[in-house]
Amino acid sequence: MYDAAPFAAAAPRRLTVGVADGTGTGGWDWRASVAARVGTVAGAWEGTGVRARVAAPRRTPGRPRIRALRRGLVPLALVVLAVALLGCDAPMSTSEIEGSWNKEVWKPYWVIIWLAGIVFVAIMAATIVLSLMYRERPGREARQIHGNTKFEVVWTIIPVVIVLVMMVPTLDSLFKLDEEPPADALKVEVIGHQWWFEFRYPELDIVTANELHIPEGRVVDYALRSVDVIHSFWVPQLAGKVDMVPGRDNRMAFSALNARPEPYLGQCVEFCGTSHANMRFRVFVHTAEDFERWAREQAAPRVSSVSRTAEEAFLAAPCLGCHTVRGTNAAGIAGPNLTHVGSRTTIGSGMLENTPAELRRWIANSSAVKPGSKMPPMAQSAGGTLTDEQIDVIIGYLQSLK
Amino acid sequence: MATVAGTLAQPTHTGVWSWITTVDHKRIGVLYGVSGFSFFLWGGLLALLMRTQLAVPNGTVIESDRFSQLFTMHALTMIFLAIMPMGAGFFNYMIPLMIGARDVAFPRLNALSYWTFLGGASILSLSFFFEAPGGGWFNYAPLSERPYSDGSGIDFYVVGLLTLGLSSLMAALNFAVTIINLRAPGMTMMRMPVFVWMTFVISVLLILALPPLTVGLIQLLFDRQFGTHFFIATEGGDPLLWQHIFWVFGHPEVYILILPAMGIVSEVLPTFSRKPLFGYPAVVFSGIAIAVLSWVVWSHHMFTTGMGSVPRAVFAVNTMIIGVPTGIKVFNWLATLYGGSIRFTTAMYFAVAFIATFTIGGISGVMHASPPVDSQHQDTYFVVAHLHYVLFGGAIMGIFAGIYYWFPKMTGRFLSEALGRWHFWLLFIGMNMTFFPMHFLGIAGMPRRIYTYDDGLDWGFWNMFATIGSYVIAVSLLIFLVNFFRSVRQEPTAEANPWNAPTLEWGTSSPPPEHDFDAIYTVRARDPLWYDRDHGIAPPEVTGEHIHMPPPSYYPILIAIGITLLGVGALSHLAVSALGGVIAYYGVWGWALEPTD
Numbered sequence: 001m002y003d004a005a006p007f008a009a010a011a012p013r014r015l016t017v018g019v020a021d022g023t024g025t026g027g028w029d030w031r032a033s034v035a036a037r038v039g040t041v042a043g044a045w046e047g048t049g050v051r052a053r054v055a056a057p058r059r060t061p062g063r064p065r066i067r068a069l070r071r072g073l074v075p076l077a078l079v080v081l082a083v084a085l086l087g088c089d090a091p092m093s094t095s096e097i098e099g100s101w102n103k104e105v106w107k108p109y110w111v112i113i114w115l116a117g118i119v120f121v122a123i124m125a126a127t128i129v130l131s132l133m134y135r136e137r138p139g140r141e142a143r144q145i146h147g148n149t150k151f152e153v154v155w156t157i158i159p160v161v162i163v164l165v166m167m168v169p170t171l172d173s174l175f176k177l178d179e180e181p182p183a184d185a186l187k188v189e190v191i192g193h194q195w196w197f198e199f200r201y202p203e204l205d206i207v208t209a210n211e212l213h214i215p216e217g218r219v220v221d222y223a224l225r226s227v228d229v230i231h232s233f234w235v236p237q238l239a240g241k242v243d244m245v246p247g248r249d250n251r252m253a254f255s256a257l258n259a260r261p262e263p264y265l266g267q268c269v270e271f272c273g274t275s276h277a278n279m280r281f282r283v284f285v286h287t288a289e290d291f292e293r294w295a296r297e298q299a300a301p302r303v304s305s306v307s308r309t310a311e312e313a314f315l316a317a318p319c320l321g322c323h324t325v326r327g328t329n330a331a332g333i334a335g336p337n338l339t340h341v342g343s344r345t346t347i348g349s350g351m352l353e354n355t356p357a358e359l360r361r362w363i364a365n366s367s368a369v370k371p372g373s374k375m376p377p378m379a380q381s382a383g384g385t386l387t388d389e390q391i392d393v394i395i396g397y398l399q400s401l402k
Numbered sequence: 403m404a405t406v407a408g409t410l411a412q413p414t415h416t417g418v419w420s421w422i423t424t425v426d427h428k429r430i431g432v433l434y435g436v437s438g439f440s441f442f443l444w445g446g447l448l449a450l451l452m453r454t455q456l457a458v459p460n461g462t463v464i465e466s467d468r469f470s471q472l473f474t475m476h477a478l479t480m481i482f483l484a485i486m487p488m489g490a491g492f493f494n495y496m497i498p499l500m501i502g503a504r505d506v507a508f509p510r511l512n513a514l515s516y517w518t519f520l521g522g523a524s525i526l527s528l529s530f531f532f533e534a535p536g537g538g539w540f541n542y543a544p545l546s547e548r549p550y551s552d553g554s555g556i557d558f559y560v561v562g563l564l565t566l567g568l569s570s571l572m573a574a575l576n577f578a579v580t581i582i583n584l585r586a587p588g589m590t591m592m593r594m595p596v597f598v599w600m601t602f603v604i605s606v607l608l609i610l611a612l613p614p615l616t617v618g619l620i621q622l623l624f625d626r627q628f629g630t631h632f633f634i635a636t637e638g639g640d641p642l643l644w645q646h647i648f649w650v651f652g653h654p655e656v657y658i659l660i661l662p663a664m665g666i667v668s669e670v671l672p673t674f675s676r677k678p679l680f681g682y683p684a685v686v687f688s689g690i691a692i693a694v695l696s697w698v699v700w701s702h703h704m705f706t707t708g709m710g711s712v713p714r715a716v717f718a719v720n721t722m723i724i725g726v727p728t729g730i731k732v733f734n735w736l737a738t739l740y741g742g743s744i745r746f747t748t749a750m751y752f753a754v755a756f757i758a759t760f761t762i763g764g765i766s767g768v769m770h771a772s773p774p775v776d777s778q779h780q781d782t783y784f785v786v787a788h789l790h791y792v793l794f795g796g797a798i799m800g801i802f803a804g805i806y807y808w809f810p811k812m813t814g815r816f817l818s819e820a821l822g823r824w825h826f827w828l829l830f831i832g833m834n835m836t837f838f839p840m841h842f843l844g845i846a847g848m849p850r851r852i853y854t855y856d857d858g859l860d861w862g863f864w865n866m867f868a869t870i871g872s873y874v875i876a877v878s879l880l881i882f883l884v885n886f887f888r889s890v891r892q893e894p895t896a897e898a899n900p901w902n903a904p905t906l907e908w909g910t911s912s913p914p915p916e917h918d919f920d921a922i923y924t925v926r927a928r929d930p931l932w933y934d935r936d937h938g939i940a941p942p943e944v945t946g947e948h949i950h951m952p953p954p955s956y957y958p959i960l961i962a963i964g965i966t967l968l969g970v971g972a973l974s975h976l977a978v979s980a981l982g983g984v985i986a987y988y989g990v991w992g993w994a995l996e997p998t999d
Contacts, residue, residue, distance in 0.1 A: 092847025159729035240777020247635025277852035
């Protein structure tokens with residue numbers, strides 16, 4: 001569905017923590033040397049989808065000892081890379097750093113991954129080595145040791161130190177993520193519905209659904225709300241998630257780092273009922289000029305080029321009870337705003353491509369596509385009131401609402 | 403009535419009625435264990451269905467609402483009906499034996515807690531015939547409220563958990579009192595086996611953790627049945643109130659699930675390393691520290707709910723600190739292997755594997771203790787991987803270690819070591835195949851609790867891999883069942899202490915007589931049987947005096963039926979509740995007047 005190649009082609013973005021490009025703050029320089037020292041092991045993480053980019057130090061020629069280490073790990077790295085080909089560039093990978101929030105996340109994340117890796121290797125090695133070394137053998141007597149206070153002190157201090165090293169970047173990032181957004185931040189209200197996302201731009205007078213458009217590089221100040229149950233707003237490549245809790249005004253602020261034609265994929269991640277799995281959305285990141293153009297188009301009432309007879313057919317159908325088309329007397333608010341629905345790439349909260357055939361499936365009987373959908377079946381064949389011909393006319397009308 | 407001479411070995415009464423009326427802690431332990439294991443298989447079957455649906459993108463095996471019921475019931479079954487009762491099975495059977503006692507403090511209460519458990523388990527499981535709960539085991543409001551969950555599923559959840567909570571509370575009080583009061587002469591607190599310590603710790607945790615859950619469940623019941631709105635924002639309630647209440651219970655609950663396994667492993671490792679547990683006081687006190695800290699970390703389940711920076715910072719730090727006592731335990735277990743002469747029985751395989759797999763769950767747990775990292779991990783498959791490494795890699799591995807270790811004590815028979823190896827290796831490989839790739843899926847952005855996913859997201863390969871792993875686990879469990887049924891048909895050949903273990907339960911015959919010990923031990927050291935062996939101290943003399951054992955009673959099951967009907971009435975007709983009330987009242991009356999000698 002999504003071709004990974006263009007994502008990779010955009011390559012030499014080095015967005016982690018300044019390991020290679022020196023953009024990181026001074027405090028983190030030591031990591032570059034750690035990364036170089038154990039560079040090959042980073043390959044192992046590539047199979048996991050953890051692909052934040054420590055790649056450059058790995059390719060620079062190292063000291064002989066490190067080269068030897070690399071040779072030893074080549075077979076392992078090959079296996080892991082083979083696996084990586086099956087799983088890398090996942091369109092929802094949390095390790096693709098495309099947003100300011102995710103960039104901040106990966107500052108403590110890398111420290112924690114390295115520590116976790118070291119502890120993992122150490123404990124696994126100790127378990128295996130001790131199990132093999134002290135197997136029963138003829139003549140072996142178990143040494144009746146009850147304990148050793150020095151050891152207890154040492155291995156109390158080890159986890160204390162590890163935890164302290166984790167805490168510092170964690171707290172640093174935590175408070176940075178919660179900083180007030182700048183005054184010129186673009187304000188967007190995200191409203192969760194069972195099972196779709198509504199996006200409102202209060203300053204721009206835009207209401208849309210399931211496809212969020214934002215400008216590159218500008219901080220967006222999101223107000224997160226819900227009209228029914230708890231949902232959660234998540235675009236993994238851009239940011240972590242924050243829940244949308246009824247009765248609360250949750251906030252998060254971040255910018256997208258790169259404009260690109262392919263959308264970023266988002267999904268609701270708090271279980272919210274029948275079609276939780278189908279509550280998806282897309283985020284389009286534009287250059288500033290493209291965003292301006294998009295915003296101008298969306299702020300306008302519905303395009304004037306629509307066929308009047310088609311519009312009358314639409315307004316005669318039950319649609320207007322739940323949907324709004326600005327410039328007409330369709331002003332329902334239970335379902336997505338359709339004023340510019342023809343400009344969207346998907347329908348049904350990201351489930352279907354926005355084509356006449358898919359629109360027909362959707363309008364005819366939406367809950368056959370998306371279980372639990374609140375939109376009642378419209379086709380007479382599914383118990384609704386519309387004939388196939390009427391649906392054809394409505395599809396034509398919706399497609400024209402660019 | 404059941405006064406047996408000290409030298410009489412085996413109980414003579416058998417048959418269904420003897421099981422229904424039993425107040426013998428060993429029989430109740432067996433009932434708990436067999437019920438718990440049956441529910442473990444049932445919960446596993448639910449998981450297999452889910453893994454089958456998720457094997458490929460856009461799977462069509464199970465539809466959405468049924469899938470929600472499966473993951474809800476899988477979690478509830480595994481937590482409340484499998485791991486907790488299997489732990490309870492071991493407490494019941496082993497604690498009196500390990501402390502050198504002849505029964506628990508309140509034998510009839512013990513029977514009542516089992517039968518109440520069975521009643522609650524029936525309510526929860528039989529919901530499949532009506533409408534199973536589908537709101538997740540965490541059952542977040544307002545999705546669990548009437549406007550969004552109109553069917554009876556959530557009511558089954560509420561009534562089932564209230565009943566189960568009552569059962570656990572009775573059991574916890576019973577074991578706390580037993581451990582404090584019934585220890586053999588000379589067994590000071592710091593001479594208790596670690597398993598006894600951990601049982602004591604979780605008894606205290608249960609006594610403190612169940613009341614908040616009960617409060618939350620009753621608030622939800624009132625919201626749904628009587629129109630209150632504790633958790634409905636539009637009416638002035640707060641959905642996050644439910645989350646706080648639930649996780650104040652829920653996080654200690656995690657330790658209630660894992661601490662028994664830690665206790666079992668702390669028994670198995672020294673026995674088969676043939677040396678005492680390394681750093682006994684450190685292991686005990688780190689267990690206590692984990693229990694204490696479990697009360698100040700609950701909000702790490704809620705990092706993404708919009709809590710302020712400072713509370714998140716506090717809960718993050720508290721959560722990371724739990725890594726310290728956990729680390730101390732792991733190091734001490736490893737040091738127990740050091741210098742040993744390790745006999746690799748199947749029980750030992752499971753115990754050593756526990757160290758490795760539990761550690762993986764511990765590491766990933768500390769990873770998402772960091773709120774920025776958790777903002778990516780929360781509600782993804784990374785968390786699914788984490789919790790299964792703790793509960794499968796930890797609790798279930800520990801429980802299997804306990805089953806292989808104590809099977810000869812409980813039945814007088816050995817499980818086959820050859821089949822045991824097959825069971826172990828297939829389970830170990832299968833669980834790692836199933837759960838390790840879930841880390842990758844989480845990092846690749848796969849949310850939890852989705853019944854379907856699109857292709858093109860690169861999640862297909864690891865999902866298929868995990869599904870294959872889950873079937874490997876299923877095969878390993880079939881091998882275990884074969885092993886179990888073959889072994890129980892064999893002639894009993896186990897002597898009192900086949901593993902040459904140090905603790906008191908091995909100081910009586912296998913299986914033990916109804917009165918446990920012909921003569922009560924005097925404990926002189928932390929590893930009493932090894933101390934007596936090394937110092938040439940003979941087992942205590944049998945004096946031949948009469949041993950008084952409590953008589954069987956049918957009042958426990960009668961009261962449990964009454965309690966269960968009280969709950970069933972809340973789901974059907976209040977007349978059923980009234981009937982249940984009458985039965986329970988009659989039972990309590992009869993219980994109070996029943997002669998006990």
